[in-house]
Amino acid sequence: MSLRARLTVWYTAVLAGVLMLFSAAVYGLLSYSLVAQIDANLDKTSADILAASQQDMRTVTPPRIQLTGNVYVQVWGLDADDEPTLITTNLATIETPFDATTLTSRERVYSTILLEGARLRVLTVPVGVAGVDQVAGYLQLASSLDVVDRARSAMAILLMSGSGIGILIAALVGYFAAKTALKPIDRVTNTAVQITRADDLSKRIPLLAPPQSEVGQLILAFNETLERLEALFDAQRRFLADVSHELRTPLTTIRGNVDLMRRMNALDASSLDAITTESDRMTRLVQDLLLLAQAETGRLPMVKECFELDTLLLEVFQQAKVLSHGQVQVKLGDEDQVLVEGDRDRMKQVLLNLVANAIQYTPEGGSITLSLRSEGGEAVLAVSDTGKGIADEDLPRIFDRFYRADPARQSQEGVGAGLGLSIAYWITRLHGGTIDVESKIGEGSTFTVRLPQAMEETRPLTL
Numbered sequence: 107m108s109l110r111a112r113l114t115v116w117y118t119a120v121l122a123g124v125l126m127l128f129s130a131a132v133y134g135l136l137s138y139s140l141v142a143q144i145d146a147n148l149d150k151t152s153a154d155i156l157a158a159s160q161q162d163m164r165t166v167t168p169p170r171i172q173l174t175g176n177v178y179v180q181v182w183g184l185d186a187d188d189e190p191t192l193i194t195t196n197l198a199t200i201e202t203p204f205d206a207t208t209l210t211s212r213e214r215v216y217s218t219i220l221l222e223g224a225r226l227r228v229l230t231v232p233v234g235v236a237g238v239d240q241v242a243g244y245l246q247l248a249s250s251l252d253v254v255d256r257a258r259s260a261m262a263i264l265l266m267s268g269s270g271i272g273i274l275i276a277a278l279v280g281y282f283a284a285k286t287a288l289k290p291i292d293r294v295t296n297t298a299v300q301i302t303r304a305d306d307l308s309k310r311i312p313l314l315a316p317p318q319s320e321v322g323q324l325i326l327a328f329n330e331t332l333e334r335l336e337a338l339f340d341a342q343r344r345f346l347a348d349v350s351h352e353l354r355t356p357l358t359t360i361r362g363n364v365d366l367m368r369r370m371n372a373l374d375a376s377s378l379d380a381i382t383t384e385s386d387r388m389t390r391l392v393q394d395l396l397l398l399a400q401a402e403t404g405r406l407p408m409v410k411e412c413f414e415l416d417t418l419l420l421e422v423f424q425q426a427k428v429l430s431h432g433q434v435q436v437k438l439g440d441e442d443q444v445l446v447e448g449d450r451d452r453m454k455q456v457l458l459n460l461v462a463n464a465i466q467y468t469p470e471g472g473s474i475t476l477s478l479r480s481e482g483g484e485a486v487l488a489v490s491d492t493g494k495g496i497a498d499e500d501l502p503r504i505f506d507r508f509y510r511a512d513p514a515r516q517s518q519e520g521v522g523a524g525l526g527l528s529i530a531y532w533i534t535r536l537h538g539g540t541i542d543v544e545s546k547i548g549e550g551s552t553f554t555v556r557l558p559q560a561m562e563e564t565r566p567l568t569l
């Protein structure tokens with residue numbers, strides 16, 4: 107069932123329920139008050155009759171029917187066997203009790219009876235004789251319920267037809283209201299279908315409703331999703347272009363050198379070296395890409411063990427001194443003892459990537475400082491350099507795949523493919539940590555890795 111139909115059905119059903127309850131209440135109240143009026147009339151007439159006879163059975167006389175406002179009166183005495191015998195009545199045609207069942211009661215009692223096809227309301231009043239505390243007879247008064255019944259059936263017809271028409275109108279209005287309210291959703295659907303057909307993610311759904319309305323919110327959310335998808339597809343396209351580009355450069359070099367040797371008809375040592383270097387570069391690139399793909403999908407195999415980050419930092423420090431070839435000074439800053447949990451080799455890869463960058467982007471004579479501090483349950487590793495720094499506009503993007511702040515250098519020998527920081531970012535993230543950078547052009551950069559510290563009890567014993 108469509109949403110429109112469901113809304114209409116619900117709306118109509120609720121309205122029908124409310125109308126039925128309301129009708130029942132009105133009908134009940136009307137019946138009650140009409141019968142109460144008749145009862146009051148019977149009561150008043152009986153009181154008048156009894157007052158006129160001074161409550162004495164022997165002098166009770168029913169007034170003429172014209173004087174009682176259509177109240178029929180019977181006076182019943184009791185014979186020697188306590189059987190009721192009709193003494194007098196103002197409705198001569200009927201000589202049986204209006205209601206025989208109540209002629210034994212010791213209390214005043216109201217009843218409703220059917221007499222010769224007519225519904226009557228009957229009041230039975232026990233009457234005594236002055237000075238004797240005993241029932242000597244009964245005064246029975248009856249009034250036709252015809253008016254009440256007619257009023258009741260008229261009201262029932264009115265309520266039923268009124269409710270029926272009301273429900274019908276409500277259903278129609280509800281249907282059209284739902285149709286109008288849901289129209290923008292149809293338009294959103296149509297636009298979405300058009301976008302899918304045209305395969306054009308740059309299209310957006312025009313804001314067909316106020317932004318705060320439900321439909322407005324839907325459109326905004328949908329547009330946001332489209333924006334995300336577009337960005338994702340763009341990134342994928344760029345990624346493919348980048349990978350092809352990165353692979354083409356070494357392949358061209360390899361091809362060129364092979365052609366050269368073929369023409370020379372001899373093996374050339376420098377050509378073979380170039381082929382080896384380029385195939386190594388390609389292997390590295392493919393390995394890095396695989397690692398990134400695994401890390402991003404959470405499938406990177408990782409050892410989970412506790413290790414001393416301070417010892418790892420010392421190892422990297424020694425390696426950094428070798429890598430720097432003495433061109434930059436490598437220093438060790440704070441070195442707190444910190445335990446972390448994770449994959450030691452992968453963390454070493456992160457630190458080496460940061461150190462390799464620092465060495466690469468710091469001119470001769472500069473310095474690099476490695477430090478490790480324990481801060482509020484976190485291990486804070488920092489690699490800072492006095493190198494060329496990173497421009498503000500590049501900072502938000504340097505952790506992106508293939509991003510290089512200085513594209514002119516991209517094909518240079520020894521310069522990475524722009525994957526090192528992405529790998530560092532993902533490995534840190536998989537360790538539950540974060541990586542940040544602060545940098546100033548011309549002054550240097552500081553990369554900070556924060557990792558959750560492992561519990562002290564798990565620290566392995568060192569002899």
Ligand code: ADP
Nearest residue numbers: 463464467504510511512522523524525526527
């Ligand atoms: P690459 O392989 O090009 O070094 P990375 O992902 O490691 O790739 O780094 C991305 C870019 O960030 C680099 O191309 C460089 O422009 C910039 N960068 C990284 N580290 C530093 C640093 N210590 N100083 C200046 N720029 C840096």
